[in-house]
Amino acid sequence: MKIPVLVQSEDSNGFRAELLPSATLVGEGRTPEDAMDKLRDAIQSRLNQGAQIAYIELAEGQNPWLQLVGVYKDDPYLSDYLQALADYRKQVDDDPDRL
Numbered sequence: 001m002k003i004p005v006l007v008q009s010e011d012s013n014g015f016r017a018e019l020l021p022s023a024t025l026v027g028e029g030r031t032p033e034d035a036m037d038k039l040r041d042a043i044q045s046r047l048n049q050g051a052q053i054a055y056i057e058l059a060e061g062q063n064p065w066l067q068l069v070g071v072y073k074d075d076p077y078l079s080d081y082l083q084a085l086a087d088y089r090k091q092v093d094d095d096p097d098r099l
Contacts, residue, residue, distance in 0.1 A: 001058045008051035020053070 004020040018024075025046070027039025047053070072078050 001060050002055040003058065005054050005056055006046065006051055007054050008046065008049070017054075 005017050006020050006025075007015055007017045010016050025039060025042045027035045027037065027042055029035035029038050
């Protein structure tokens with residue numbers, strides 16, 4: 001996963017890195033296109049002042065639920081269970097007093 005970051009020099013205090021979705025860059029206009037143009041100008045202005053856009057690379061975590069995929073594919077009771085579950089859902093859905 002890549003996360004965009006704005007990196008810029010601070011007044012002799014080193015550098016500052018901000019996540020772009022939360023950076024204080026705003027464009028406002030009368031139309032969506034006008035707002036986007038103004039935002040583009042704001043970003044370009046920061047880039048002209050020496051800022052740069054970089055990416056932080058993060059390893060994506062493994063989804064623990066994926067380990068269960070297919071675990072019951074050969075279970076002889078799976079089709080009976082799924083049918084019982086469908087029957088119960090239909091019974092509950094048809095019950096007007098359930099809520």
